[in-house]
Amino acid sequence: MKKVLFSIIIGFSILSHANAFEGDAKAGKTKAATCTACHGANGIGIMGAYPNIAGQHADYIVKQLKAFKANSDRSDPVMSPMAAALSEQDMADVAAYFASFGRDGSAPAVTEDAASDSSATSAAPVTRAPAKAVYIADAKSGKALYEHGDKARGITACIDCHGKEGNSDVLINPNLSAQHPEYIEKQLKAFKAVTRHNVAMNQISGNLSDEDIANLGAYFKDPAAVGEVKASAAMVVVKSFTGDVAEGKIKAVTCAACHGEDGNALVAMYPSLAGQGEAYLVKQITEFKTGVRQDPVMAGMVAALSADDIQNISAYFASQTLNPAMAETSARGKQLYMSGDAKAGITACVACHSINGKGMDKAGFPSVAGQSPTYLKSQLEKFRTKARTNDTNSMMQNIAIKLTKKDLDAVANYMASLK
Ligand code: HEC
Ligand code: HEC
Ligand code: HEC
Ligand code: HEC
Secondary structure, rough: OHHHHHHHHHHHHHHHHHOOOOOOOOHHHHHHHHOOOHHHOOOOOOOOOOOOOOOOOHHHHHHHHHHHHHOOOOOOOOOHHHHHHOOHHHHHHHHHHHHHHOOOOOOEEEEEEHHHHHHHHHHOOOOOOOOOOOOOOOOOHHHHHHHHHHHHOEOOOOOHOOHHHHHOOOOOOOOOOOHHHHHHHHHHHHHOOOOOOHHHHHHHHOOOOOOHHHHHHHHHHHHHHHHOOHHHHHHOOOOOOOOOOOHHHHHHHHHHHHHOOOOOOOOOOOOOOOOOOOHHHHHHHHHHHHHHOOOOHHHHOOOOOOHHHHHHHHHHHHHOOOOOOOOOOOOOOOOOOHOEEEOOOOOOOHHHHHHOOOEEEEEEOOOOOOOOOOHHHHHHHHOOOOOHHHHHHHHHHHHHHHOOOHHHHHHHHHHOOOO
């Protein structure tokens, strides 16, 4: 099947070469004046909706312009009228012009004229309104899908056609490197809905879920930043939050001094909030505010927050990734966590905080995995001495009171070591 697709692509490639007009980048520069309003003087689209065409293969650009003009395989209310005004020679020229830039919009190596134009280097910074997060796209899963595909779901690896990190060797297969994620997502959805036509892409995108598409977009935000990934990482990571992550991030700036900008505290006495359950965070912040959980520092910090603020801040920290703490583990710590101590009447922590320590947010059980051991010890001590009493049915107080000082340290260290 992959073979068949390849031969279709290569077939097209030969065809388009045979028909191609020779493009002149210098003439193309003049003709491209109308294009720059959206695609930038150097081919870097000024917004997420306008694709980067800098350093794109000229053959591919020409093919797209023809498709827009014919309103056949690809149609777009903005681009179709634009392309309608272009002759085949114009297309070849503007394609040669945009193809002469680097993928990042850097000045062309050979066409000195274009490089000397100061406006050609004005890659405007892209500002995008943060989307309300329904789920958090995962760049790692995107990369795994890009490089390995997913046989079980009939998804061919994109890398076979689009090349390493989106730099393709086949001229009719577009470069995806340095492309706006929004644009990538829009195109994948258009291929999936078959409003944009291409045999290979219609088939491949037909098997992509919305989460896959968002993950692929996230990967292209910065492909170089995602490390090595295995095929097994292609599982879809869907996290949903009740609050608005983007709003929460804005409100959370006052928390950064102690809990870290991304919820990873830098000082051991402060808890990390990154990756903690959203519902648990809402409960804690609300209870600091009402005094059900008592802490003089936190009470002041959260006094002015509205219910919406609390929900949004919680969603923000819950969406962040925890950098787990380092801690020494011991056999006793693991034993207490996994099995409790029947003789001492200590319930196994695993029953509520789960096997990997991530807790169960829906049931109100917090994540303790990778949390600062200093903080975990301080909380067990507070439950033990009834300085913290906000646990429903005193469930933590009843357990903590049975822990000796040595056991308390051992189990806290074990929790901190979980990932
Ligand atoms: C008013 C804004 C605007 C102008 C002006 C404009 N474009 Fe576009 N262009 C777009 C948009 C929007 C798309 C994406 C359409 C879609 O989503 O399918 C696009 C897509 C393209 C693509 C396809 C890119 C890809 O990766 O598949 C090419 C090639 C292109 N434009 C070339 C040009 C050229 C050449 C000109 C000048 C003659 C031009 N455009 C003028 C907005 C514009
Ligand atoms: C068999 C080869 C092949 C494979 C595999 C493939 N693609 Fe494509 N892709 C193409 C071709 C060819 C086009 C250009 C279609 C056209 O001419 O309109 C394209 C176009 C695209 C575009 C639009 C680019 C633009 O600038 O408009 C995106 C985005 C894309 N592919 C993403 C993917 C992703 C993600 C995967 C993997 C899930 C993938 N492709 C797998 C061949 C392939
Ligand atoms: C000056 C330092 C400081 C600042 C600033 C701060 N906190 Fe805290 N935070 C603490 C301390 C100390 C604790 C531990 C309190 C205890 O021992 O019960 C804590 C605990 C918490 C907890 C409980 C964590 C858990 O695992 O149970 C949450 C939730 C929290 N803070 C949220 C916030 C939010 C939201 C803000 C910003 C509006 C904020 N904090 C600002 C110091 C701070
Ligand atoms: C029956 C369920 C249950 C068991 C068993 C349990 N916990 Fe908990 N634990 C909770 C709940 C619920 C909370 C949160 C209370 C609240 O809402 O403030 C909690 C909170 C904690 C916290 C504070 C977390 C934070 O971020 O502030 C620590 C530390 C903790 N538990 C340790 C333990 C240890 C150690 C054990 C085993 C010896 C254990 N727990 C067993 C239910 C349980």
